[in-house]
Amino acid sequence: MRLPALVLALLFSVVPAWSQTMPEFGNSVTFSKGEEPVTIAGLRGKVAVVLFFQSWCPICNGWAPDLIKQLEQQYAGQPGYVLIGIKTDGGTPEEAKAFLAGKGADPEWWVVASDAEEAYYQRIIAEAPLWGYAVVAPDGSRIEADKAGQYYGGAGAKRFVLPSKRADFDKTYANRTGTVLPAGKEYAKELARAVLLAESGRIASAIAAARNVGGLPGKGLEDDLLTIATTRLTDLETKARDAADPQRYVAFMGLRDLTTQLRGLPPAKAAQKAVSEIAKDKPIAREQKAENAWRTLLATVEKQPKDKRAEAMKASIPGFIKAYEDTHFARIASESAR
Secondary structure, eight states: OOOOHHHHHHHHOOOOOSOSBOOOOOTTEEEOTTSOOOOTGGGTTSEEEEEEEOSOOHHHHHHHHHHHHHHHHHHTTOTTEEEEEEEOSSSOHHHHHHHHHHTTOOGGGEEEEEEGGGHHHHHHSSSOOSSEEEEEOTTSBEEEEEETTOEESSTTTOEEHHHHTHHHHHHHHTTTOOOSSOTTOOOOGGGHHHHHHHHTTOHHHHHHHHHHHOHHHHHHHHHHHHHHHHHHHHHHHHHHHOTTOTTHHHHHHHHHHHHHHTTTSHHHHHHHHHHHHHHTSHHHHHHHHHHHHHHHHHHHHHTSOGGGHHHHHHHHHHHHHHHTTTSHHHHHHHHHTO
């Protein structure tokens, strides 16, 4: 089958993304039902390997099983790493998960989502190839992004670039990665999904999964998660109340989002009161206005035709920065304009 020239151009050409900071997943990205969404902030402390894929491409489908196998061999279940798969040609997260499974992926090792109309993907790689990837550092910055079908030695070798970089990532980020759960502690095999949920920052879903397993193994993991959640909320509250902390609003967002995740669970009760109190502080209130305005700006850009989004983003940023100068999201906007 001969592919159109435009398709081939998209397959083998990449234009630099708008920003070196990995942006949060926008409104276009949806995750599986029954599990809270993953956030870039929630992945702090991990190297996140993000695979963007489409299901229709016959060339990509030919080498996809090899790529997925190599990715899992290098990163699946490894402390400090999270695998994320995002389908960019429509459909639901469940369909995305089924497609990956059909290519040999073990869904237990993947965080899976769907990105309608490639809106988020295009923010990472402006002219997105059919299959691409991004790697996120433990501090939330984007290490690199490229086409996922790039391999060494020609089609016959099928040794892909991204899996081969595990040693480089280990060398650079080994001292910056960590685990959510106690390091070195082993949990029962039937808790694998709950462990993955916890390590990708979805504490409430991990607790629910542990409860579904039940028994002493499930109760033990649940207790660990509740202790971890309580400690994390306390740390975030301390930072969010510190007016001198330059990352104060980042801490507030973490406190707010984790409290929302844990709604109805014991650690969230006191934290909700803290969120309400801190939100009334004038600098935090201004930051919240900036956050809401930034989300609105992104949603507006995402509604534009694909070939107009970069232009719309570029035109919108100066006014946003002027209106919300010295806020966290003004700094993000400045990075996006580079």
